[in-house]
Amino acid sequence: MxxxxxxxxxxxxxxxxxxxxxxxxxxxxxxxxxxxxxxxxxxxxxxxxxxxxxxxxxxxxxxxxxxxxxxAAQGTSLAEHIRNVGKARTTLERQATFAILKASIEETAGLLANLHGYGTKMRSSEVYLEPFFEKVTLRSQKVVRHQPIYAAVGVNVSNLEMRVKELVDQSRREAHYSRNASPVHGDAHPGNFFYDPESQQVTVIDVITLSASLDENGEPCGAPERDLAQFLHMLRRDGARAGMRDDEVLECSHDFINSYTKKSTRFSRATVAILGVCSAVSSLLRMTKSSGEQQFFGSLKQQLFILEEMFRLADPWKERELQGLPIEE
Ligand SMILES: Nc1ncnc2c1ncn2[C@@H]1O[C@H](COP(=O)(O)OP(=O)(O)OP(=O)(O)O)[C@@H](O)[C@H]1O
Ligand SMILES: [Mg+2]
Structure with missing residues (x-):
């Protein structure tokens, strides 16, 4: 720097x-x-x-x-804006940091909708999605092998593989008929977007993975659902880690989805869900490996709840269905 x-x-x-x-x-x-x-x-x-x-x-x-x-990107990363909400000491400070976070999320959703809007809309994103289907299948098999660890926090993951398979099948069918291939960021977590409250603008960084959504002729072939899923999962995970309340994270997720759908509606909920599950099982496996950490079981249980929430993204996005299970300490 x-x-x-x-x-x-x-x-x-x-x-x-x-x-x-x-x-x-x-x-x-x-x-x-x-x-x-x-x-x-x-x-x-x-x-x-x-x-x-x-x-x-x-x-x-x-x-x-x-x-x-x-x-230098102007402003602060959304990951930092999330942490600022968790760190706020007074009600006023919390309201102020939360308002900034919400604005940053709405701008980011708009930026992603603009990016996804560059697609030719003539082809499907099924080729781009296949490696994710493979990854989520392998990762869910690994998760099931760790069942005894999850049993310790009262969660049974034995039907995970079957649920993943059903969602992969549904997503694959929908992707086959969809024509929404787009350029996508590919690593759209809150740390890769900067928001400047003064100019109210978002800047995107760390775009290495965008090139994977362009074919050999430079034509877009990515799945916009990848960015939506990753953002929603990481917002949920980082929000919980930073000490944001469930209702706050939920409100931010709604803002994100609402702002995005104002500009773009061409995506499959099943695909958002399976890619969210892919991201959530990756975090879960990483957490499972680091079992020596303090509060291990609490955060493990929380991540298992978040995984369930990612499955529910396949359902119609109404307030009731998006509502997460309570996070237990
Ligand atoms: N142009 C920039 N302006 C301001 N800060 C930046 C910029 N590029 C990178 N950073 C800072 O450096 C950090 C790491 O950069 P970057 O995201 O490119 O690397 P990375 O290792 O690929 O990160 P990750 O894998 O976590 O997304 C960013 O989170 C951000 O805090
Ligand atoms: Mg980065």
Whole structure:
């Protein structure tokens, strides 16, 4: 990070060896956004690209790495805005930080709808989705193998594989007939969007994965549901971790969905749900591995509830159905 008088001017991101193709992915994603962007999506433009060397502990030697320098995104990441709500000490502070978070979420939903609007709407996103179907299937098998751990918090996951299979089948059928292939961010968690309350604008960063939603001719082939699902899951997970109340997270999820659907309605709820489940089981498995941590069982149970909520995204999005189960401490 490079700052002058405490103001962040630029950010240098190092792409370590092994990830070096990601520099090309990141730059082609940025190029796509710069070329196709009719001023609707703010990015942090790249300022310079360089190569450097990084010490690799495993190899015990310096190895080549890539560096990209970007303009600083204005404002603060939505992940930080979420934490600010949790950290608020007074009612007034809570209201103020919550209002900023809500505005940031509405702007982000609008940005994603604009991005997804670039799609040609002529093809299905089924090819893009297949690897996610594979991932969620494998991950759910792993989760079931850990059943004895979840039994300790009173949750039975033995029917998870079957439920995942049903939802994958439904999503695959819907994707086959859908014509909503779009460019998608691909890693749309709240840490990758910055919101500046002053200008009320959102800036998107970390776009490496966008290139995976473009085919060899640069035509969009991604599933917009990927961004919706990931954002909703990470908002839920990070919100709970930051100490936001259930009703606050729920209100934010509604704002997100409502703002998005004002601009775009072409998506499958089953696909949002199965991709949300994919993201939730990934968090669950990571949590299961780190079982030495304090409050392990509490957060494990919470993540199991969040997984259930992701399944419910397949149902009609009415207030009642989106309502989460109470999170128990
Ligand atoms: N242009 C930018 N302006 C301001 N901050 C930035 C910018 N780019 C990156 N950052 C900061 O650096 C952090 C990491 O950057 P980035 O998201 O690109 O990397 P990452 O390792 O891929 O992150 P993750 O995998 O968690 O999404 C961001 O969360 C943000 O706080
Ligand atoms: Mg990031």
């Amino acid at each position: 490079f700052d002058v008088d405490d103001q962040l001017m630029a950010v240098a991101k190092i792409f370590p060896e092994g990830l070096k193709n990601n520099v090309a992915d990141e730059l082609s994603s940025l190029e796509y956004l710069l070329q196709h962007n009719p001023g609707k999506i703010n990015i942090a433009p790249p300022l310079a690209v360089a190569s450097t060397r990084l010490f690799n502990d495993k190899k015990g030697e310096y190895v080549p790495a890539g560096v990209v320098m970007y303009e």
